[in-house]
Amino acid sequence: MKFRLASSPHQHIRRDTGQVMRLVILAMIPGVLLQTWFFGWGTVIQIGLAVVTAVVTEAAILELRKRDFERALKDYSAVLTAMLLAVSIPPFAPWWVVVIGTFFAICIVKQLYGGLGFNVFNPAMAAYVMLLVSFPVQMTQWLPPVNLAQYSHNFMDALQAVFTGFSVEGFSLAQLKTGIDGVTMATPLDTVKTSLSQGFTYSETIERPIFDSVIPGLGVASSWISLGYLIGGLYLLKQKVINWHIPTSMLAALFICALIMSLVDSDLYPSSIFHLFNGSIIIGAFFIATDPVSASTTNKGRIIFGAAIGIWVYLIREWGGYPDAIAFAVLIMNMAVPLIDYYTRPRTYGHTSTKRKTKNKAQS
Amino acid sequence: MPNNYDDIIEKLDNNQLWDFPGGVFPAERKTLSNQTPIGKLPIPERLFVTVKQHIGVEGHLIVEVGQKVLKGQALTKSMNPFAVPIHAPTSGEVAAIQKHVSAHPSGLPEMTVEIISDQQDKWIQLNPLIDYQSQPKIKVLAAICDAGISGMGGAGFPTHIKSSPKKDVDFLIINGIECEPYITSDDRLMREHAWQIRQGIDVLCHLLKPKQVLIGIENNKPEAIEAMQVACRENPNYRICSVPTKYPAGGEKQLIQVLTNREVPAKGLPMDVGIIMHNVGTCFAISDAVFSGKPLISRVVTVTGEAVEKPSNLWALIGSPVAHLLAHSDYNPKLQKQPNVIMGGPMMGFNVINDKVPVIKTTNCILAPTDTEISSNNEQACIRCSACADACPVSLLPQQLFWHSKAKELDKAQDYNLFDCIECGACAYVCPSEIPLVHYYRIAKSEIRVEQEEKQKSDKARERFEKREARLIAEQHARDEKHRLAAEARKQAMESKGNNAKDKIAAALARAKAKKQAVNIEEETSVSKADLANDVIEAAAPNETTEASATQPTTKVASSNQRVQAAIARAKAKKAAAEAATSNVEVEVPSEVEVEVEVEVEKNNDKVSESIKTETQSKNQSVNAKEPAPHAAKPEPLKPESASSESVSEVTATKTATIAASKKARIAAAVAKAKAKREAQKAAETEQTSKEAPLAEVEDPKTDSSQEPVKTQEQQIDMKKRKIAAAVAKAKAKKAAEKADKSS
């Protein structure tokens, strides 16, 4: 009778990688629902396209690499990547944009680096930046929130728009983009950026309908969507899927930067609340920057990593060429992760410093 | 000390504790086995008592095969302080002393005493030490040692050594945490035998004199806490600390951190921070040993897991095979795909190799889980989630350790403090990719140990080699020194002689040199003398003033015939010769003989190397030729013709001489000088003879001409042969002179 031989520990926590990823996906649902509510079915269609592309790409590549793709697919990491990319893309962007982006994320950014756990960059964000640089027009055509749009659109419209560029009634994307005031809508961040450059003050700018929400200065849609993701993020924190370090330090850094600058000149620099709840800051802080593979792995490192992302976001938003900056900031900090990790090693029990104890070693 | 005693006490008084980083909360599953009192395991037929069950050295066996032993009889003995004896767990006969599978992860066979029980369980004479407080410490320690007590919680460190510290003890910590899931042996022991544990603590206090006793019990064992509180009620120095349940709070370092916030330095001992820790089981064993004289021959073992139908705690004799415990608890292997028995808990325990593995002093649990209770082997790629780092109680970075261990970058793994890992398994427990992290660390650690051992070996070898080298070098030095001294002594002894000899040689050399120089000078002076003589002669001759002026510089050159000035001399000679030639041409045009001679002079000047020689020659010749001229005022028409023919032949000769190597100019010059001298002498002679015999006038040039071809030949040949040639020439000249003499 042969006894089983295994290494301790013999017990294992009942949460594997797949479960972690599923929890993250679950936590995204409130945000996605709100996004769909405000921007129509386009978001769902994009997610569907991205997920299918991601799974097919991952399976094909794993098959080529002669890996067990069934098991790898069960970890849901490709699905999560696809979802994160899909919600960052304008809902009515042509279908090929999201397909190319997802393929790039899975094939180039993730698998060519060696698969899950080996990728240096956050796949979703790397793909987003690639798309933004390659297809700037398609990637910036955000629709007005449905309640502000001149023409309403249903699921079939969205489907048609994504695949043909026109809704069922034949409205073009440009028409769909038109707001109730007849003006083409831009995102709150764009709006502020352009109107500030046109000489309007910040307080004048936020009088516009797009900011017609409970708290002045918040884009209607984006504040609600941010709230949705915030709920999901807090759920992840509670489930200990993510640590508090990165979201907290990132939001705090952005908040402080914005606070300082708006105190300097509140006409030119939007408030901290504006910065936190517009654009993709919340989803970035809880879902993107916390991507375990490409983030820092030590607690101190995570704080540095998060804070640096917050600062970068602010810098790029205020002085950079792009209205939003999460993707760039995350990618920049991804590159710094090995360095951060190396210098933020925790002090081991019984050691007086984090430095290597060469003396101790010599003695032993 | 960073956390001083009073601060710690103050915090403890406020019922506050510290925390350690990380930690996990695995399902406890303790109720499986802690609901019933500790049962008694029947005496097995055969017991396998492993000789070495602790950290340290093993004793010598003092029993033989076939020998009858009584319960509690020592089987080994040693004078080594790190040796702890083993005892016969029951009465019976020693059936064998041989290697038997061991209670170790490797399962490697170890020396084991096999005892067949006679089922009478007859005790040996026991010697309790009830009045231990009036006994010297050493005697109490000896009693603990002789009872074979070693740490019963973890590694099995000899208790008597831990109980005789050299420094003051702030805290004696009694570890009743039992943080591993499933295990309840300490829990039940505390519940049922709190008083005896307390007595054991008393003994330890007598030995250690700690300022404070902290009894740490996890708050998931309220009954145990209560029992211990009751037992320790009247002693305010005994403090029961209810520690929050978190794995691995029972780790030595973690418990110290939780209770005192002190940290055992890396590679240090708890004693370094004024702390001694003992397990509750050890305290019980001490009390047994001191108050009833019983050695450590049985312990409480939790037999649990869903694959046993009657999980419980049992008093098991040390040496009972696992199979015996399992059988008693109704182990059902059908609930497992493959037989799977773990000795220890699910976090740090190890699989037994087979069911013949015996219970040893540190065995606290036999776990037979069903397949659903344990993790399957489903390793996936690390996703860098660092859940492991969050769980590590030692603040390591398990993920980095894993990368480096797996990649066999042992140096880097050590950089990340691999050896501070306590192998608690918290990291592997939380890893969502189910990587058996601890397994990788164990492999890396053993590889490093092997490497270090090898290094030590090679270091030793190198040391030996270096020592040998050093010795050889030292010997060589000594030898050399000896030789040197001897040589010096010899030298000194020979000092006078040797010196004289050397001096003599030097003197001889010096003299030789001086002589040479003198000779040179003499030669030179002789040359100049000869020249002067010539000059005098020439001056005596009318029409020769210009020629004399021309020859004088050359004479000067010759007399100051320094090597360095050779070139200058040559140049000067050239000039002078040129001058002489022109002047000669001017002045002596009328005399055809003179013209020939001058041509010859010119030619000779052309060949640089031969300048001096030829000049002297020409001089001589001119002397030769001129001499007759004034002498014989009536020149014969034939003579100039013959002379001209001579000069032609001479011109060709000089030309060929030019071809001859000019580098031998110096030798040639010297030779020439010598020749010149001789020729001068000869000339003088001939002159004399011609003077004496005017009839020899015609003959004279002939003798010259006969001399000349010889010379040209000699010039054509290597300069070396010049001397010979000169000698020949001399001889010929002599002959000629003789002839002339004769003819005259």
Ligand code: SF4
């Ligand atoms: S096994 Fe080692 S690395 Fe893992 S948690 Fe425990 S101490 Fe840390």
Ligand code: SF4
């Ligand atoms: S817990 Fe496992 S997957 Fe996560 S970082 Fe640690 S080793 Fe990697």
